[in-house]
Amino acid sequence: MPVPLLDVNAQNLPLESELTAAFTKVLREGKFIMGPEIGELEQQVATMVGAKHGIGVSSGTDALLLALMALGIGPGDEVLCPTFTFFATAGAVSRVGATPVFVDSCPVCFNVDVNAARKKITKHTKCIIPVHLFGQSADMDAVMALAKEHGLSVIEDGAQSIGANYKGKGTGTIGDFGTYSFFPSKNLGGFGDGGMVVCNDDALAERARILRTHGSKPKYYHHFVGGNFRIDTLQAALILVKLRRYADYTRLRRENAARYTAELSKLPGVVVADVAEGRCAANNEAALAAKGAKIVLPAAYPHNDHIWNQYTLRIVGDGKRDEFKNFLGTKKIGCEIYYPVTMDQQKCFADLPEAARSSCEVAHRLAGEAISIPIYPELPRAHQDEVIAAIAGFVS
Numbered sequence: 001m002p003v004p005l006l007d008v009n010a011q012n013l014p015l016e017s018e019l020t021a022a023f024t025k026v027l028r029e030g031k032f033i034m035g036p037e038i039g040e041l042e043q044q045v046a047t048m049v050g051a052k053h054g055i056g057v058s059s060g061t062d063a064l065l066l067a068l069m070a071l072g073i074g075p076g077d078e079v080l081c082p083t084f085t086f087f088a089t090a091g092a093v094s095r096v097g098a099t100p101v102f103v104d105s106c107p108v109c110f111n112v113d114v115n116a117a118r119k120k121i122t123k124h125t126k127c128i129i130p131v132h133l134f135g136q137s138a139d140m141d142a143v144m145a146l147a148k149e150h151g152l153s154v155i156e157d158g159a160q161s162i163g164a165n166y167k168g169k170g171t172g173t174i175g176d177f178g179t180y181s182f183f184p185s186k187n188l189g190g191f192g193d194g195g196m197v198v199c200n201d202d203a204l205a206e207r208a209r210i211l212r213t214h215g216s217k218p219k220y221y222h223h224f225v226g227g228n229f230r231i232d233t234l235q236a237a238l239i240l241v242k243l244r245r246y247a248d249y250t251r252l253r254r255e256n257a258a259r260y261t262a263e264l265s266k267l268p269g270v271v272v273a274d275v276a277e278g279r280c281a282a283n284n285e286a287a288l289a290a291k292g293a294k295i296v297l298p299a300a301y302p303h304n305d306h307i308w309n310q311y312t313l314r315i316v317g318d319g320k321r322d323e324f325k326n327f328l329g330t331k332k333i334g335c336e337i338y339y340p341v342t343m344d345q346q347k348c349f350a351d352l353p354e355a356a357r358s359s360c361e362v363a364h365r366l367a368g369e370a371i372s373i374p375i376y377p378e379l380p381r382a383h384q385d386e387v388i389a390a391i392a393g394f395v396s
């Protein structure tokens, strides 16, 4: 039986009558641009994550762009961002005319290595964008300390981490801005593109709100050059229906993750990532080799509430990950490589200064080892059993 990586219908179709009612309400109101559901979604998401302001936008990508614009980041500025991330993080930096400076990753949690970030600071560095990859927070105490020391602004890319916590605080609410995505594969998946910016500073939030609509307030009076970064009323109305279930979705993802870890860690050569120290490890390769690890399972630091946007394995050894991917393919088990190419290796960034692209060795290794398996909330037990059985077959 085929096991898909994600089945959006399993979550959406049971809500069909409520979604249809939400659609009908917006249809009859006729306020398709900036209708009342947008304010409702903004307020509810902000409350859920613990932020003062929410600003609904057209995508997680535009959320990043808007945050950079609101902070006045532009040509001549350097912005630190992890090299092992989705393209949007780096792309947004380039789009405002600034230079993305790529930083290596922690091999345990996949997030930005803050010590490596420190080494890349210059007098032009203005901002750092930690990404909370796969649903687990980056080391925010270290990020904030570095930012304070060097006067940097902080934008948290929380596209994969809406509702995840770091030491009890919502990811996205710790820096100057946090950004979220409602892309269908994200934890709060919408019905097309959408996103949100959150912020605790009144003046910055107001600036972002104005920039969202061409920098105008009132209409036709432009303070700065903004864009059209609005979320649709319809999109907001539909996402509100799913937001009411969000705690359940997260609980189910956590149960699936716990079950994978419990079952897979019994297999020979399968070890759990070492989070015992509670902080990002510089290099644990020797320890992994000593344990004879073939597969490393993901784990959460004790201070993090992980929301498991992805359950990402490391398949150790040259060419082993691709072998594993092919093996799952023959069993019709869905999987995806997030991400096969780091940002420093992208063709579009080949002209960046050498210093922006150097020292990303851990991330290069992760790009060769990482692979994500099905973890979505409605993943049927029988499907999960098939995934586990397949992995048992691979390591035996």
Ligand SMILES: *Cc1c(COP(=O)(O)O)cnc(C)c1O
Pocket: 059, 060, 061, 062, 085, 086, 088, 089, 131, 157, 159, 160, 180, 181, 182, 183, 193, 194, 195
């Ligand atoms: C998905 C994602 C984005 C972009 O979100 P979109 O809504 O698809 O534009 C940005 N950063 C990260 C880390 C993502 O995973």
